Amino acid sequence: MSDKPKIAMYWCASCGGCEESVVDLAEDILFVVENVDIVFWPVALDFKKKDVEAMEDGSIVASFINGAIRTTEQEEMVRMLRRKSQIVIAYGSCAQTGGIPALANLCEREAILQYVYHDAPTVKNPEGTRPQLETRENGFRATLPEFHNVVRTLGQIVDVDYYLPGCPPSPKLLKEAVIVLLSGNLPPKGTVLAPDKALCDECARKETKPETMEIEAFHRPHNTPVDPELCFLAQGIVCMGPATRAGCGAACTCGNMPCTGCYGPTSRVEDQGAKILSSLMANLAPKDEEGIRKALEGIPDPVGTFYRYAVAGSLMRGKLTK
Amino acid sequence: MDEPVKEVFNEARERAAQDYKNQRRITIDPITRLEGHGKIDVFLDQKGEVERAYFQVPELRGFEIFSIGRPAEDMPQITSRICGVCPTAHHMAATKALDDLYKIKPTSAGRKIRELMYNLFMLEDHALHVYVLGGPDFIVGPDAPAAMRNILGVIEKTGLDVGKKVIGMRRRIREAMAYLGGKVVHPVLGLPGGVAKGVKADDLPMFKELAKDGLEFAQFTLQVFSDIVLKNEKYVELVTSENYTHRTNYMGVVDDQNRVNFYDGMIRVVGPEGNEVVKFKAQDYLKHISEHVEPWSYVKFTYLEDIGWKGFTDGPDSGVISVAPLARLNAADAMATPLAQEAREEYFKILGGRPVHYTLANHYARVVEMIQAAETIQELVNDPEITSTDLRNIPTETPTVGIGVVEAPRGTLYHHYETDERGVLTKANLIVATQNNSARMAMSVEKSAKGLIHEGKVDEGLLNMVEMAFRAYDPCHACATHSLPGQMPLRARVYDAEKNIIQEFQK
Numbered sequence: 001m002s003d004k005p006k007i008a009m010y011w012c013a014s015c016g017g018c019e020e021s022v023v024d025l026a027e028d029i030l031f032v033v034e035n036v037d038i039v040f041w042p043v044a045l046d047f048k049k050k051d052v053e054a055m056e057d058g059s060i061v062a063s064f065i066n067g068a069i070r071t072t073e074q075e076e077m078v079r080m081l082r083r084k085s086q087i088v089i090a091y092g093s094c095a096q097t098g099g100i101p102a103l104a105n106l107c108e109r110e111a112i113l114q115y116v117y118h119d120a121p122t123v124k125n126p127e128g129t130r131p132q133l134e135t136r137e138n139g140f141r142a143t144l145p146e147f148h149n150v151v152r153t154l155g156q157i158v159d160v161d162y163y164l165p166g167c168p169p170s171p172k173l174l175k176e177a178v179i180v181l182l183s184g185n186l187p188p189k190g191t192v193l194a195p196d197k198a199l200c201d202e203c204a205r206k207e208t209k210p211e212t213m214e215i216e217a218f219h220r221p222h223n224t225p226v227d228p229e230l231c232f233l234a235q236g237i238v239c240m241g242p243a244t245r246a247g248c249g250a251a252c253t254c255g256n257m258p259c260t261g262c263y264g265p266t267s268r269v270e271d272q273g274a275k276i277l278s279s280l281m282a283n284l285a286p287k288d289e290e291g292i293r294k295a296l297e298g299i300p301d302p303v304g305t306f307y308r309y310a311v312a313g314s315l316m317r318g319k320l321t322k
Numbered sequence: 323m324d325e326p327v328k329e330v331f332n333e334a335r336e337r338a339a340q341d342y343k344n345q346r347r348i349t350i351d352p353i354t355r356l357e358g359h360g361k362i363d364v365f366l367d368q369k370g371e372v373e374r375a376y377f378q379v380p381e382l383r384g385f386e387i388f389s390i391g392r393p394a395e396d397m398p399q400i401t402s403r404i405c406g407v408c409p410t411a412h413h414m415a416a417t418k419a420l421d422d423l424y425k426i427k428p429t430s431a432g433r434k435i436r437e438l439m440y441n442l443f444m445l446e447d448h449a450l451h452v453y454v455l456g457g458p459d460f461i462v463g464p465d466a467p468a469a470m471r472n473i474l475g476v477i478e479k480t481g482l483d484v485g486k487k488v489i490g491m492r493r494r495i496r497e498a499m500a501y502l503g504g505k506v507v508h509p510v511l512g513l514p515g516g517v518a519k520g521v522k523a524d525d526l527p528m529f530k531e532l533a534k535d536g537l538e539f540a541q542f543t544l545q546v547f548s549d550i551v552l553k554n555e556k557y558v559e560l561v562t563s564e565n566y567t568h569r570t571n572y573m574g575v576v577d578d579q580n581r582v583n584f585y586d587g588m589i590r591v592v593g594p595e596g597n598e599v600v601k602f603k604a605q606d607y608l609k610h611i612s613e614h615v616e617p618w619s620y621v622k623f624t625y626l627e628d629i630g631w632k633g634f635t636d637g638p639d640s641g642v643i644s645v646a647p648l649a650r651l652n653a654a655d656a657m658a659t660p661l662a663q664e665a666r667e668e669y670f671k672i673l674g675g676r677p678v679h680y681t682l683a684n685h686y687a688r689v690v691e692m693i694q695a696a697e698t699i700q701e702l703v704n705d706p707e708i709t710s711t712d713l714r715n716i717p718t719e720t721p722t723v724g725i726g727v728v729e730a731p732r733g734t735l736y737h738h739y740e741t742d743e744r745g746v747l748t749k750a751n752l753i754v755a756t757q758n759n760s761a762r763m764a765m766s767v768e769k770s771a772k773g774l775i776h777e778g779k780v781d782e783g784l785l786n787m788v789e790m791a792f793r794a795y796d797p798c799h800a801c802a803t804h805s806l807p808g809q810m811p812l813r814a815r816v817y818d819a820e821k822n823i824i825q826e827f828q829k
């Protein structure tokens with residue numbers, strides 16, 4: 001093998017969108033493979049776990065790991081990649097803050113099992129079978145990894161050096177990150193490799209955002225006509241822009257839908273959901289209890305709206321069950 | 323070392339070596355060039371023949387449950403996170419479920435834009451499989467070195483020009499999808515009654531040029547497939563070998579003339595003889611589709627309720643279903659567009675008539691479908707209505723139940739939501755494409771392992787050929803594992819001061 005820097009990519013509880021964002025480097029992927037050796041990347045290359053095991057500790061320059069952590073297998077793999085790598089990068093919102101899979105932290109585990117394997121309308125399971133960590137059949141032993149009770153972020157399991165935010169990160173951010181890594185001129189540990197400003201800054205509707213807002217009521221996008229040029233907040237539609245980091249080029253608002261917050265907060269914000277909540281409430285026109293209650297009918301799911309990608313990494317991390 | 327100790331030591335080492343020599347378990351972990359996680363465990367008998375092979379899915383997440391309490395209109399975006407490779411399929415099934423939930427028809431232009439988005443997606447996603455995920459097994463060769471069996475090997479083998487053509491084409495298609503959907507991974511266009519964004523007349527030339535090049539690209543891909551696979555006797559033998567053959571039911575969405583349709587239509591199932599077993603509306607899926615649970619995998623196994631679960635067997639008495647390109651071509655009577663129909667006729671001629679049971683023929687069927695997607699894109703961008711600004715009907719009905727079905731690249735995909743009067747979810751049931759294929763995939767992996775591994779002789783090439791048995795389905799285990807965990811056997815023991823167990827809990 002050549003002496004080009006070795007790079008690994010791995011996925012945990014994720015959807016594969018982060019992997020697609022790497023493929024979406026398109027022509028730039030040729031630049032990447034000219035400059036690095038990808039030594040592990042299950043979606044595209046046939047290297048196996050044993051190949052990584054055989055590598056010396058610290059021999060991988062950087063591992064890009066996406067997905068939240070839910071199973072013992074994922075935990076084992078990321079611990080191994082941490083050992084083998086000089087730098088670990090949490091790639092995407094699931095690895096950074098839990099992402100959408102972390103919404104499962106709001107559910108009781110047993111309720112999930114009960115539904116999935118017994119109560120779902122299409123399940124026929126008279127024997128009451130559930131997947132087992134170990135199944136013995138004619139002397140063979142088939143095993144499955146174990147599930148943790150909650151979804152965790154990558155940083156809650158291993159030491160993380162850098163973060164690339166987004167669901168998924170844009171190929172542009174990835175390319176810039178690779179260039180920074182190759183330059184050897186590394187930013188301080190813990191840096192989020194994206195612009196440290198609010199999404200509103202790169203939104204084409206920025207000019208139409210009112211200086212002061214008096215939101216009378218919140219409207220849900222499915223039953224409201226949406227002006228394609230006007231700031232969503234000015235239209236009374238919840239947009240996570242003010243509490244979200246830039247870096248995507250305001251992709252969703254270009255698609256005429258509000259930002260849902262996937263790039264997480266800027267460095268000045270501790271908790272993304274709390275930030276937007278306080279910001280929106282401060283801009284609410286009604287000040288009496290009944291008026292506020294009525295206005296809030298347009299946000300039937302505050303947790304899923306304000307913490308859609310951030311439950312695991314938020315101050316609350318999940319719901320306390322029992 | 324003392325002599326007796328040494329003896330014991332050597333004996334143990336000898337025994338360990340013997341065990342290793344008589345290794346009865348071969349694990350392929352992780353399985354690669356697919357979407358999501360998976361593992362294969364192969365168990366050999368004393369003679370080294372395969373006695374059992376498990377194709378296991380070791381992961382789960384839980385979308386059906388954590389969707390409860392979320393507003394229905396968020397579902398197209400939330401469920402697109404089931405899979406980032408086929409987000410558009412989930413996005414669209416969810417959007418159609420919202421139409422049904424609010425009993426609202428999309429505007430004519432809204433529907434056409436959705437279909438444009440969907441066919442762009444089908445074309446690029448199939449291209450991903452052909453050139454990046456499954457295709458390298460053929461283009462580079464099933465037993466080429468592991469380091470070469472991938473897109474980089476494909477580029478080396480076919481030349482940088484071809485590589486750049488493939489990469490450039492996919493990029494352009496995905497840029498067009500980002501135009502329509504805001505972003506390409508997890509688009510945002512779907513709303514009940516239509517779409518959030520349309521095509522500006524000024525931008526139409528870009529779409530028209532893309533459509534023209536897209537069709538050329540699909541035809542080029544058919545040529546590549548024909549040159550590399552169909553003209554190679556060894557490959558044709560491999561594709562049609564019994565090791566990769568299963569006679570199951572086939573399911574796919576068809577239009578009113580029983581032609582393949584990716585976006586909408588009735589769900590049709592044909593039996594292993596090609597006869598129609600059942601044809602039903604999405605809203606009736608509960609009567610026909612059921613799921614079976616096994617203890618050794620987190621994935622559930624879908625089967626045809628009309629026949630019942632008869633285990634992992636094929637033939638006309640088995641309820642096992644197959645979906646995805648092979649199944650879609652079998653389930654339909656024709657393709658919906660002329661060039662694709664021509665390619666389909668050639669396909670059945672070469673493979674000995676309908677239905678085709680060869681798992682690896684999925685690759686060929688996939689290319690035939692790329693042509694239909696490309697032709698459909700052309701029809702749509704040349705339809706004057708595509709630049710209409712009448713994009714949405716706003717719902718007024720009180721929501722209750724909504725069911726939406728599309729053909730994902732990997733097969734029939736069902737989304738079913740129930741809500742309260744505010745349109746907030748109270749229940750969800752998702753049956754994803756790969757789940758519909760999971761029984762046949764498990765059978766395929768076991769059968770190929772039994773056919774390929776003998777006398778305990780294995781090498782990496784053979785193991786990769788076992789992987790080819792699932793790879794043909796282009797499985798998406800991120801999708802298949804949308805539902806959450808298996809059992810964690812929880813045991814808690816309470817000891818007294820003398821370390822005696824005084825109580826034990828077990829779950």
